[in-house]
Amino acid sequence: MNEQLIKDALEAVAGTAVAPERVRARLNARVTAHRQRRLLLAGAGAATFAAAVGVPVALRERHPEPALPVASPAHGVPPMTPRAVSLLLAPQWLPDGLVERFRSVKFDVATGKPLGGNRSWYPSGSPYTVEVPKGSVSFSVGERIDDGSGEPVMVGSVRGTLRVTDSAWVEWQPKGEPSMIVSVYGTADDTEIALRVARSVAATEETMLVTMDVPRVPDAFAGSATFEVNPTGEGTGVQALGYTSADLRSGFRLTTEAPQPEQPYLSVERDGMTVYLPGEEPGVVGGGVTLTDQESRTVINQVTFRPPDVSWAGF
Incomplete structure (x- = not known):
């Protein structure tokens, strides 16, 4: 390709x-x-x-393969000690009636340094869905759009960009800070709300507990990690942890969500929880690589995990 x-x-x-x-x-x-x-x-x-x-x-089309057997839990796996990753920045104002329904953090594998993340707020009573409901607000740290479109706006003293489709998107980057994006969809005034939310963003002491970890990540994938949680409304949620190489060409992903039918995977069960390591297509981009069979089995046996913290979810 x-x-x-x-x-x-x-x-x-x-x-x-x-x-x-x-x-x-x-x-x-x-x-x-x-x-x-x-x-x-x-x-x-x-x-x-x-x-x-x-x-x-x-x-490329994925050809169905038989699922790999469930991995046996490794003996001597240490207890899970969650790391707390800073959310770095957060809106200080949101429209009334919104509750948080998605949260993720990205961090450097070697140093643990926070690199950004994503958060989404839905109207109260809305569950997490892949297609967000009207009236929602999302905030991203460390991402960019950079498509050359939009019009200039001011976010405080910083020049940003406003893009308006059926949603309003405000993107900006203060000096010395990561890029940020606020998006608002399906409200009475997406643009006004997006600008007000963006202009309210400030540093935060909030953190997110990363309740899944691979103690020794293969070198080819030890660039950054992204941990995300989708609350289910039952005091827990679906969690996933993805590792990506420094050149963004290789990676793997662990999740508590069962793979699609006929998708190859490894899995491990401990204390009533199951974590899956789905198979990946080799070489999705350029010279990207996937885990070897031995690396896959090592990862699934070493992964530590516990139920995610969803105290931040507004149920």
Whole structure:
């Protein structure tokens, strides 16, 4: 797969791209394609909304394979001690009636340094869904759009960009801080709310507990890690931990959500919880690699986990 083929595929679907807010929802979706789409975008150098929608066209078809056997729990696995990762920044104002329904943090594997994350607030009573409901607000730290569109706006003393489709998107980056994006979908005034939320953002002491960990990550994948939680409304939630190489071309993902039928995987069960390591397509982008069979078994046996903290979810 070369860059021109990817560009051709993206151009073929650009005219039929779905609403951008649905794309953001897919970026937060707890599916394996989440990682593959983002890796493909990084490798192609594309960061437009239409590109994000068109990525699946360029992916190779996955052929069903028998599931690998359940891994035996390793003896001597140490108790899970969650790390607390800073959320770095957070809105200080949100419209009334919203509750948090998705949260993720990204951090450097070697140093533990926080690199950003995503949060989404839905109208009270709305469950987590892949396609966000109207009236929702999302906030991202450490991500960029960079598609050359939009109009200039001021976020405090910082010049940012406003993009308006069926949603309003405000993107900005203060000096010395990570880039940020606020998106608002389906309210009475998306633009006004997005600007007000963006202008309320400030440093926060809030943290997120990372309740899944791989003590020794294979070197080829030890760039950054992203941990996410989708609360279920029952005092717990689906959690996932993805590792990505420094060049963004290789990665793997652990999740408590059962894989799709006929998708190959390894799994381990401890204390009534099951964690899955789904199989991945080799070489999704450029020279990307996947875990070897031995690495896969080592990872699934070493992974430590406990129920996620969902005290922040507004149920």
